[in-house]
Amino acid sequence: MRITFCCTNTQAAPWLAGLRTALPQASIEPWQPGAVSADYAVVWAPPQSFLDEQTQLKCIFNIGAGVDALLKLRLPFKAKVVRLDDAGMSAQMAEYVCHAVIRHFREFDGFAADVAQGIWSFRKPRRRAEFPIGVMGLGVLGERVAKALASFEFPVNGWSRSAKVIEGVRCFTGPEQLDAFLTATRVLVCLLPLTPDTRDIMRLETLARLKPGGYVINVARGAHLVDEDLVTLIDRGHLSGATLDVFRTEPLPQGHPFWHHPKITVTPHTSARTLLDESIAQIAGKIQAMERGEPVAGIVEPGRGY
Ligand SMILES: NC(=O)c1ccc[n+]([C@@H]2O[C@H](COP(=O)([O-])OP(=O)(O)OC[C@H]3O[C@@H](n4cnc5c(N)ncnc54)[C@H](OP(=O)(O)O)[C@@H]3O)[C@@H](O)[C@H]2O)c1
Secondary structure, three states, rough: OOOEEOOOOOOHHHHHHHHHOOOOOOOEEEOOOOOOOOOOEEEEEOOOHHHOOOOOOOOOEEOOOOOHHHHHHOOOOOOOOOOOOOOHHHHHHHHHHHHHHHHHHOOHHHHHHHOOOOOOOOOOOOOHHHHOOEOOOOOHHHHHHHHHOOOOOOOEEEOOOOOEEEOOEEEEHHHHHHHHHOOOOEEEEEOOOOOOOOOOOOOOOHHHOOOEEEEEEOOOHHHOHHHHHHHHHOOOOOEEEEEEOOOOOOOOOOHHHHHHOOEEEOOOOOOOOHHHHHHHHHHHHHHHHOOOOOOOOOOOOOOOOO
């Protein structure tokens, strides 16, 4: 069995060592132009020339959960695309989103500003019932995040393409229930995949549906959010702020208004990182399952875009 590795902006050595240990029977090499086609590929942002040459691939493993960039390329005809399916990301995402929600709800930035000036301040406790949270996307990451938020007794709404039943979460489905989901929500968390249906989903009309004092947390993809519309609604006072981990252009360009907006917190695409050991164990396990002819989770449906 041949496995080719083609991940840009990634240190290849630890991946190759880990994959070789997990799959000692396989030949695992970094891709070079002109190399023979392998059976499996492990990729991140590969060039089109890689996919054009690797015509015999049975499966392409993407070392991330989002496949929007990969699906823009022309893929080998027979190859399935498999994305990372949690692999340690859902716990990180739950930490990040709970931290952002609690920091906002408990006004920790306000306390920190007071403390910095030597002020021992008092703020009236806010009511959880007035901070319903809405999680857009109830997949591997969104469901974990929604349950984590529900464990703090926030009212939690969720929105997905197909109907769901999740304990502690009021579930809304499809475009026809988007408006009801948004109007029931004050803190909006985006955990959707980026597809033609979800691009620009957070824009003036949709964000204006959030309850007054709304807050936006985007941890999915930058192109889900129309940047100027967010700033307009914050500056008009309808929204109270945002925590953003992902951006249309990354790194976020110097001079972008998000860098210095007093009500926007920026983090450098760090909410849920690919973890080496967990990802290698998952990919190796899936290759072994495929070789035995067993089904695996996380197969992407190119037609729906995720
Ligand atoms: N910031 C980071 O560090 C980071 C890290 C990892 C992932 N991400 C992003 O997070 C995204 C989600 O990851 P995941 O593993 O949770 O994906 P997933 O398991 O595929 O879940 C996607 C969810 O979105 C829903 N959805 C898709 N299209 C929809 C539409 N048009 N309308 C309503 N709901 C829709 C799906 O509905 P169904 O359940 O009905 O299919 C599903 O619930 C990734 O695609 C990636 O972009 C970001």
